[in-house]
Amino acid sequence: MQDLLTEIAEAALANPDRGKVATYIPELAGVDPGQFGIAIATAGGEVLSAGDADVPFSIQSVSKVFALALALGRVGDQLWSRVGREPSGLSFDSVLLLERENGIPRNPFINAGALVTTDTYLSGSPPKEALGELVRFVRAAADDDSIHINEKVAQSEIATGHRNFSLAHYLASCGNLQASVDKVLGTYCHQCAVEMTCRQLAMAGRFLVDSPQMPALVSIERRRRINALMMTCGHYDGSGDFAFRVGMPGKSGVGGGILVISPGRASIAVWSPGLNRYGNSKLGTEAMETFARRTGWSVFGVSRDGGQGDL
Template sequence: MAQGKDSLQQILDDVASAAFATPDRGRVADYIPELARVNPDQFAVAVARPGKKTMFAGDAHTPFSIQSVSKVFTLALALGKVGDRLWARVGREPSGQAFDSMILLEQEKGRPRNPFINAGAIVTTDTVLAGSSPRETLGSLLRFVRAAAGDDNIHINESVAQSEITTGHRNFALAHFLLSHGNLANAPDLVLGTYFHQCAIEMTCTQLANAGLFLVGDKAAPRLVSPDRIRRINALMMTCGHYDGSGDYAYRVGLPGKSGVGGGILTIVPGIASVAVWSPGLNNYGNSKLGTEAMQRFADMTGWSVFGSREGRP
C-alpha cells in the first residue's frame, strides 16, 4: 500500500484493477435495445459512509440505467403510502425463479412472491400510482431518490424508457395477468409506463452509493424511512434482491443487495456503509457478473458481512 493511502481506497483500487483485468465480462441485456449499446468494458465501485467522503474507483462518474435497483426506492415509497397493507397484494418470500417468470404468479393466483421480481414490482408501482398521475408518481420518486443521494442531478433516460415500452411484452403479460386476478388497480398501460420510466432512472455509481445511505441505519444517514422499515427492506434485499441468484449472492457476499439488468448492484452494510458497483455484463441470473465477483472480493477484503466481520476493517 502506498504510504498515506487510505486502506479503503486501496481496497477499491484493488477491486477495480481485478475487475478490469477479467476477460469474461458477461453479456449485456441485449433484449433492451438501448442497453445492448452499452460498452461492456466499463466497471465502477463506490462506497458511501455516513458523514464521510464517498470513495470510488473506475468509471464511477459514468451514468447508467439503474433498472431494477429502482425497486428499492419504489418499495420504500409504497410502504410509506400504505404500510403493511402492501403485503396483502405481494409476498415476502424468495421466488427461486427468473425475475420475469410467470410460473409462480399463475400457481399462486396473481399474488407475486416478493416486491423485487417484475410482477411484484409492478404491483408496488401500482400501489404508489394510486390517486396520482404517472407524471406525479415519477416526480415523487425522483424527489425521493434525489433526497436520498443529496443530488438533484438525477434524471430519467427517456430513450431507455421508450426502448423498454417497445420491447416489454412479457411485462405487459404479467400486468394483464395481475389484472385478471384483481391485483392491479390501474390500467396496465399506465402502470407499465410508470414502471418502465422508473427503471430508466440514470445514476452514476457514486450517486447510487450515496442514495443507499438511507438504508444504512446510522444517525448521520438521511432519515427518509423508519428504523423498522430499514430493517425490513434490508431483509428483503438479502433474501430476494438477486432473484433466483439471491442465495448465491448471500453466500458469496453476505450482505443485503439489489441488482438491476443495467449492471448495477446496490449493497448495504448495516450501520456502516452503502456500496454500489456497476459493470454492464450480466451472469446467468441476470445480475452483473463482474459486479458480483467484485462485491465478493470487497467483502473478503473488508470483512464486512451481516454474519460477522473480522477485526481491523477499514
C-alpha cells in the first residue's frame, strides 16, 4: 500500500496538467497548484501517506460531511423536510435550482443545502458556540486537538461570498432559515475554513468507515446514509463521473481536498489545489481513479487490474 501511495504521488507531482485553483476566494487564489498529498487511515489502525500529506489546506465543502453529521444528531430525520437527498445536476452554487424547487435545496452537499444544515446545527446557539461544537467533533474524529479554523480564509469568503448570500436570502424568503442570514453565512464561511492536512482529514473520516475499530461518533444507520449521499451527491454535477471512475463515496471541496470512504476498509484523503470543470480536484480525482483500479476497492466490484480489496 505504501508503494502504491508513493507511486500515485510521484505521478501526480510530475503531471503538468494540474487544473486551476479557485480564484474567486482570494485566500485560495494564491495557493501553489504544484502540490499533491494523499493519506489513508485503515480499519486496522495504520496511517500511510505520500507527497504533501502534512501540508495544511482549507477543506472547504468537505466540511459539509461533518456539518451534516451534526445536523442529523441535532434533529434526526426531521432534517429531510428542509433539504432533499437527490443529485443536483447543476453547479454547487446554483440559484436556479433553488428557485425552481421553492427554497428546498436538492441535497445537503450543494451550497444551499449546506446553509440549511449549518442553520440546523446553529439551532439558537451563538455562532462561536456552534463552531466550537463543529471543531470539537472534527478533532474527536481525527483524534487531534490541533485542528483549527483559518480566520483569514473565513474572512476572505465572507467578503466575496455574494452568491452564497443570495442563496441564503432566498432560503430565508422561503422560510427555510431559522437564524439570521448574517449568522448563518458567518458560521458557514468559518466552517468551510477549517484547515487540515491529508493525514488529519483521513483520520477524521474514520467515523464513516463502519468498522468496530473506528470512532463511533454516529450510528451505523447514519454512517450508511451519509456515505450514500457522498456517493450520489458529493461531487456536485460531477458526482456521477466520480462514482463511475472511482466507485467509492467521496466529498470534495474547492480547496482541492477530497475525502473518500472505503466502507469497512479505510478513510482516504487526497489533496491537490487545481480544480477540474466541476470544481473538484483534478489530480485528486485522477489519483483516486488509479487507487480504486489498483486496489479493487470500488463498491461495485473487482477492478480490471484484479485487485481484491485486501491491504
